[in-house]
Amino acid sequence: MKTKQLFNTVALSAFLASNAANAQTELSLWYHGAGNPTERAILTGIISDFNQSQGDWVVTLEEFPQAAYNDSVTAAALSGNLPDILDMDGPNMPNWAWSGYLQPLGLPQEKVDHFLPGAVGMWNDQLYSIGLWDAAVAVFARRSVLEDNNIRIPTLDEPWTGEEFTAALETLKATGDYDYPLDLGMSDKTEWYTYAFSPFLQSHGGDLIDRDTYLTAEGALNGEEAIAFGNWWQSLFEKELAPGTSQSPSDHETGFLDGKYALQWMGNWVAVKALEKFGDDLVFLPAPDFGAGPKIGAGSWQFGVSATSEHPEGATAFIDFATQDKYLAQFSDAIGLIPATAEAAKMTENYKEGGPLAVFFDLSEAQATLRPVTPAYSFISPTFQKAVSDIADGADVASTLDAATDEINQNIERNNGYGFNEN
Incomplete structure (x- = not known):
């Protein structure tokens, strides 16, 4: 009798558990x-x-x-x-x-x-x-390399100016010790281009779109500040300060670790590998300030x-x-x-x-800039990617940015302002 009661109790418990699961x-x-x-x-x-x-x-x-x-x-x-x-x-x-x-x-x-x-x-x-x-992006560098070349190590409170950053690259190039002084990750032809490079545009004072209205890129992507960004951007490749759009993915993946590049503009998701390679000699530096404040993606x-x-x-x-x-x-x-x-x-x-890696939390808190919060972003991003790629390859800066601006504006118009003109 006790065995039968025990069996019934176990069966009932299983039945109730099964029903409870089925009720989810x-x-x-x-x-x-x-x-x-x-x-x-x-x-x-x-x-x-x-x-x-x-x-x-x-x-x-x-x-x-x-x-x-x-x-x-x-x-x-x-x-x-x-x-x-x-x-x-x-x-x-x-x-x-x-x-x-x-x-x-x-x-x-x-x-x-x-x-x-x-x-x-x-x-x-x-x-x-x-x-x-x-995620956050920083300039990966070796303290010993900067000190050996009398290059100031910037801080979050005192980042490099745009002029200092460019001068540092030219100093590192003059050593002849590197294939290029800076790896920008040009082989990664994905959202990386907008995430990593549009903050340079924003630090110059330009942007991907006018964020007051979200109805036009006119003046933001093709104004004086944006053209200044484009000229600086193009100079990086003309002066061979960074590898261009033909960079191989393998060089981007390991070039900084292997000593081909003195500096790397890169995200915290690969920082652990760099720490394993360089230890305490590795420093993660804030974005340079080109006049409108240092910016990184968010x-x-x-x-x-x-x-x-x-x-x-x-x-x-x-x-x-x-x-x-x-x-x-x-x-x-x-x-x-x-x-x-x-x-x-x-x-x-x-x-x-x-x-x-605590510095990346501080960088994100202090420098992070959201990409434009608009439905148009899915069109803006590939348009910007093509523009900066073309400029890196030698296209005329002003006309390239004008063309990108026109394409974005036409897309916004075709979509009735994505609702912004109703606000």
Whole structure:
């Protein structure tokens, strides 16, 4: 009798557990990181923790290669098959929100207030996305190389001026010790061009678009300041201070480490390799100031809720759960990116106070400049990429920037101002 009672108790428990699992509503999550086992391990761990933490929702993951991800989302939107939760590259968010792919994200403001600006996706004064990390760019250099050549080591409070930066490159070139004094990463013909190089334009006083109206690039991308940027940019390649558009990917990947380049304009995601190579001799220097303040890019991959999700409360609950400080710290320790909050930074090996990469958190906080928050950005970015590539290859600066400005303005007009002319 006792055996039968025990069997019945076990069966009942299994039945109740099964029913509880079946009662959970499924939420689909699309992620761009297929093929990255480190990211996948952390994300699947977060999903597992979330699924076990409550009885209402169960998140399922579908992964895509990054190169195919945006096209997959666009196709799904057109066919009405978007998932509940999307991740997205930060500057693409306004276009997706404007296109009707996303709905506002209902996280409490007090949570958002703790995040770095580059990790928060705002559009039309509403929150649409939030990220677990941000990224920052710096000048990678060796202290010994700078000191041997009597080049001042800049600080966040006293960065190089544009003139100092160019003079430093010319000094390093004159040594004859390097193939080029600076690696800009010209082989990486992707969003890198806009993310990494438009801050130089902005530091000169120009921009990709007039941010007062978001209705024109006239004067911002082709004004005097922008032309000054273009002339300086072109001079880098005319004077052979940096390799041009024909740079090989392998040289970009290892050239600074191998001593082919004295300096490298690069992001924190490769900083650990450089530290392993150069140790305490390595320094991460702030962006130079060309007159309008030192600037670096901001905004990385973020999570949001699709417009067609029938369970936005569950999708938001997952995003809220995933953006806990402990998970931000896990991603940072594993892949080297900047944790999105100061509290998470304290929990990491690299970004805690005195950590070898803590400078990148400071750089992001002080110098980060968001790419234009407009649906037009998805057109602006490749247009700018082509312009700076053509200028690097010797095209006339003024006419190239004029042409890019006209193309952007025509796109904005074709799309009725992307809603800005209604404001």
